[in-house]
Amino acid sequence: MRRASFRNGALGADRLEEDLVGLILCDEGHRLKNCENQTYCALAGMKAQRRVLLSGTPIQNDLLEYFSLVHFVNAGILGEAGEFRRKYERPIVRGRDADATDNEHRIGKEKLEELIAVVSRCIIRRTNDILSKYLPVKREHVVCCPLTPIQRRMYLAFINSSAVKKQITDGEAAGYLGTLLYLIFRNDWNPQNDLQAQARCHCIDQYKSVKIYRLIEEENCDCRGTKKMMSDEDIWA
Template identity: 35%
Template sequence: MILDEGHLIKNPSTQRAKSLLEIPAAHRIVISGTPIQNNLRDLWALFNFCCPELLGDNKVFKEKCENPILRGNEKKASDEEKRVGSDVAKELRECIQPFFLRRLKSEVFREDDGEVAKLSKKSELIVWLRLTDCQRQFYKVFLNSEMVRSSFDCSQLPALTNLKKICDHPLLLTKGGMAEKLLMHIANGERDKFQETSDRISCKISFTMSLLDKLIRDGHSVLIFSQTRKMLDLIQASLLSRGREYLRIDGSTKASDRIKIVNNFQEGTGAPIFLLTSQVGGQGLTLTRADRVIVVDPAWNPSTDNQSVDRAYRIGQMKDVIVFRLMTCGTIEEKIYRKQIFKGGLFKTATEHKEQIRYFSKRDLKEIFSLPTEGFDISPTQQQLNKEHDHQVKMDESLRSHIEFLNTLGIAGVSHHSLLYSKTAPVQVADEEMEGR
């Protein structure tokens, strides 16, 4: 039995996973580009399917393997926690090594003479945006709302969802009259702006439209991914107001129509702008006509965004690809991105033979419902990552020129996502221990 996109059985309690386990098979193979999406138990589920009992019982795996590795991956872990976490991760890698085959594009994309063929470059940029005045007021008022106060005693998901919506566009706050409730506490001038459908309400739409003007003028084809159809609706409205042509796929698109739309884009007969929801457009499609990708809003699951990017950066892509991941300074999106980095570090720890650098402490990851102490104009995450990796940045003239253009659009700054995990952790940790005290 061979499972493609095998990570879909990461939850062993689902009916899909249970049904597949009941099918008799002498051999089982799982194919996945994202074997770890949220935690190490994702990896356990895949091995439980294809190599039962290799990693033991789920609860024992969590206690003996996942928990020590998690503690060791925290920035302010003690020397002993780091040592234990590193030892357990090494044991895990050695245990799965005979059954785990991992290949990168650069390793399989070879010419007949055995040398690596010219593989196009991928540059992933985090573009740090400043909330508009309207968004800032909504964000501040919402943090003081009853929904946030009550979230400490019940589910935090509704409050988190609304904070994410404000970062994208306040007009997304339609459920339960939330926008109207918040408007009552917002200054009159900003209320007037909210009644408009102007791009100026949303820093993300304003930036995206300005970026598209440049990209389309320079002859690029662009994929635009968002988590929600409603955000795509707002982007679509802005495109229409500018007379821009576009293609679109989301959950409401029939399967038969999706094939036609993808073919139109790939063959070059369709518009150079392609709008997609991450859930529908982020898996299984080849969209190598595009050489620019805009990820409008970050997902909690880092593999969701990575899968979106890989629609364009695939074997067969002949052009260099630039990815723009949009993040707002000082907001919940910084916390989401930090969680993405932490989860990505777990994958590296479990599968690669090098000590991963620890970017954030547990406290850094937990402060969600709080106003940024540095304000909404700068990103502490950007500052930390740039301090860690600025000396590693190597850009050709084209990318350097493009970043200079981005800086003319009033952004807070740029981080090089591609450099994450490119440094190993230092052996000496005494300074971190002193910081923790």
């Protein structure tokens, strides 16, 4: 038995390429969402009888990342990446566009149902309907904070500026067993990172109610992004 981080596991994978491994078990499996990076290729090159990925947030940005996870544990079940794009990703995404025709909506829905049926052969999904029996109450409050006049002027100047050349990437995510109050002062650029941090508080072996406060500014991209994220959660529920 060998235990390693994704980085160390990838660095040592070349020494095990010729050996047959009984089981590869990857926690935080969504980190293998890019089938072209070095870590993914190194681990995929290992000969293994069984592969298992554990993830609470398998779908993060797009369906191709989901394909990478499924392909890692069951190569070929969805074909190759190009085939997956043509057969599933494009019609599903197109069917969800606001300007899609009725026929495109119908095709997108059919392809999504077909995709779910295929991947259900290699995915064990446990939703909150099951886990809620073992979890305490979680209350999430979205607090919309109006901008002050000077904040509004600064915000408008920022979003209208043509000289913005870098993204704001500061901020930290944390959350551990025993934490009962979790504050989100700024949405993470990847909403799934916030969900993962929440899950570290609201998890099995936590026996007290957990409160989550998300502070967002009104009438700006942060507010609109939060509404979209809540809509996306309903779609993938």
